[in-house]
Amino acid sequence: MGRKPIQRGEQLVWLTGAALTVTLLATVTLIGVVMVNGLGYFWPSTLAVARLVDGGTAMGEITQRDYTDEGDLWRIQFKVGNRDLYGADFRWIDAAAIETLNYPEDAAALEREEYGNFYGFLERLDLATVQVDAGLPPWERLQAARDAVEERFEAIESLNESVSADSHEMERIRLAILELRYEGGAGAEDGIARLEEQLAPVRADFDARNAEAAARLAELRSNTATFADAAGRTKEMPILSLVRTYRPNAMSVPAKALFYLGKVWELLSANPRESNTEGGLFPAIFGTVMLVMLMSLFCIPLGVVAAVYLQEYAREGLLVRMVRIAVFNLAGVPSIVYGIFGLGFFVYGVGGTIDELFFPERLPNPTFGTGGILWASLTLALLTVPVVIVVTEEALAAIPGGIREASLSLGATRFQTLWRLLLPIAAPGIITGFVLSTARAAGEVAPLMITGVVKLAPALPLDGEFPFFHLDRKFMHLGFHIYDVGFQSPNVEAAKPMVFITTLLLLAIVIGLSIVAIVLRNSMQKRYAGKAF
């Protein structure tokens, strides 16, 4: 009472509260936009058929509605698909040009291996090599035919496995020949000749199996389904090329939910299709997680050891202070600079040297002297190590000096003190630093683009083939995927939902990693914290 509000300092409370609100709002909006745009994509939307005033037709999913300033419907955007027929996936139609709009039950949506979705009506089936019950209604016959084709396709796949085994064997012999040729010397010619002899039957087997697989595939592809669009234009497609066939207008809500879950599962487990705009994200998820794990493997020990030296062993002085300032500044260096350093130092420097020393016979084809998951993770480790150093140092500095003295007075060495007391006590702080650096590293794209990330990796960096970890391999990454699909894909509009979904997944992975680390930290803190001091 009696004091002016400015003296009571309430403005500051309001100001700080407002700042917090703005931050929270921005975050929630961001996540909200991504979720709204991403989560709805997999829900099968109804197919509309529009009869136009000029006699034309349009069929597809309604993706957007524009309204005039007066609030009247102005125009509708259809995803009409059928890119092989029309050339474009999307079409705006003025509301005034539409005569009728209906939703026929038998309207079918097809996900295909190429050219995006097809929307139309089933015309007929031409089954050359598979048999299905002729008594079934046409749509059910299509489903039965798809199952039969799928079954045969799996048989061809297993044939392909032996083809790829052959190809690995051929690659092994080729590399052995290269090595002998490089080493030269007596007996090299004989050795090469012997290897060539070994190679011949493998190659013959490879060619034969390959040809057989191709023939059987061609035969399988002669089973076709013909669909007609709303205007009656037909398109004959191999049944094998249909990834999904469904009639959304006839689906019940539980069926749609099942469809949705199927799509989510595909997203998490399958490889991408159609220059990444369709299909799954599994290789990118795998690449991102493996990258972050490899990175932590390098950056945590390095950062912790460096911080321990600075805090516990180094004599405080000008040099240590300067090193500390330098470390702080390293945390602010733009990531692309780290990327370029990684390219120059790790890829060309270390990788090039490894190639010269261990794989000279393969040159000029690089083995380690090109971007790969090892170099990318080392580059990211370099990028995040300053954060780990700073945070670890702070965690160690926060431990009261009495703890160190007490430990030493009990006859502990400095190393025992560090290992048994200081590091466990500092661990929650170190993990916090790790969370921060992980969150940053998982979302980095720029340094990866020049150290080993690719749009489409032919193989995962971890597989069942000796030596299991292929650290020289290139990899896919969710962050890069966002950039690639959103801005480099040939069909940006169609790829848009995929961008949101990829973003959502990347966010989920970052948040997931953080939650794991936070839970870990809290359980550690609980172990050490007392009730009161």
Place this chain on the structure above:
Amino acid sequence: MNAPQIADPIFQIEGLSLFYGEAAALKEIGLHIPRRQVTAFIGPSGCGKSTLLRTLNRMNDLIDTVRIEGSIRMDGEEIYSPEVDAIELRRRVGMVFQAYNPFPKSIYENVVFGLRIAGVRNKSALDEAAERALTAAALWEEVKDRLRESALGLSGGQMQRLCIARAIAVNPEVILMDEPCSALDPTATARIEDLIFELKKDFTVIIVTHNLQQAARVADYTAFLYLGSLIEYDVTSIIFSRPREKRTEDYITGRFG
């Protein structure tokens, strides 16, 4: 200076000087410390009594700028000779600090820490040592049911007794106490003093204290330091009743300090 006759000293300090850089913190100290007795170092702040205490287990080694002259022998052996391992020495000469500093671990882990780092793995040996040390530190009855709980949940006095238990668990010969009661209330202080009285049956106790009454109550021998020099060292009753030195008398009667 007229030093008391001590038959079997555990420490023999001769001509000890200690420098922080150029500044002398201890000047030409000489005294013999009796075995299984309580010896108190008293003096005003900055007189070097804590520094002197820390030379006895070489805790000053950890400070880079410290230089030491003179000799300290423990059981006749020079503790600053290069052959002596400071780590080994600290196992024989334990220490309790001014601020109680339990580790952020369980009560049990605090007590057995010294044994664990010395390589003792046997569970029953550790259990036995923990009980013995906690009993000796008069803490067993209070904590025996919550050995696995965090030591940081104890009261201040309990924490300091835990630190004493931790120091005696490794079975040292000497326990150095650097103002062990300065952060405690009178009740907790009284318990620690009783404990010191018990401890001297098995250990040599050397205590630095600001509290003259405490020195008078617990110590058998008392050394008065002033500005880095040992002014007077004698049986406690003599120091407090008829000190030879004028400065000692001034200090204990509260004329300065």
